Amino acid sequence: MGDLQARIRAFVDERDWSQYHAPRNLLLALVGEVGELVEPFQWRDDEQVTELLADEEGRSAVEAELADVFYYLLRLSDVLDVDLGSALVAKLEQNEHKYPAERARGSSAKYTAYEQ
Numbered sequence: 148m149g150d151l152q153a154r155i156r157a158f159v160d161e162r163d164w165s166q167y168h169a170p171r172n173l174l175l176a177l178v179g180e181v182g183e184l185v186e187p188f189q190w191r192d193d194e195q196v197t198e199l200l201a202d203e204e205g206r207s208a209v210e211a212e213l214a215d216v217f218y219y220l221l222r223l224s225d226v227l228d229v230d231l232g233s234a235l236v237a238k239l240e241q242n243e244h245k246y247p248a249e250r251a252r253g254s255s256a257k258y259t260a261y262e263q
């Protein structure tokens with residue numbers, strides 16, 4: 148994760164783009180890229196999505212948008228000085244407590260259903 152963020156930082160610095168990378172701008176860019184990721188899935192049923200992903204061009208388009216989302220997520224967390232890997236591990240640990248496997252397996256119920 149740190150290596151990817153360092154590579155992005157170098158990419159940004161070489162272009163003097165840090166001046167544009169205020170957290171608000173990065174967040175808006177992230178949301179914009181999520182919207183671009185949504186597009187290929189929009190108005191398609193599961194079968195059509197499967198067909199899309201089996202198509203080389205369609206799959207490449209989805210991969211590119213996932214990468215754009217990941218880019219801005221990594222860049223935003225770097226600018227905010229958030230250790231994204233540690234934050235993810237902490238969140239997983241929280242969710243392991245909220246959703247004990249023995250109670251949550253095979254269920255889509257919200258964690259509050261397991262608290263009683």
Ligand SMILES: [Mg+2]
Nearest residue numbers: 180183212215
């Ligand atoms: Mg994009």
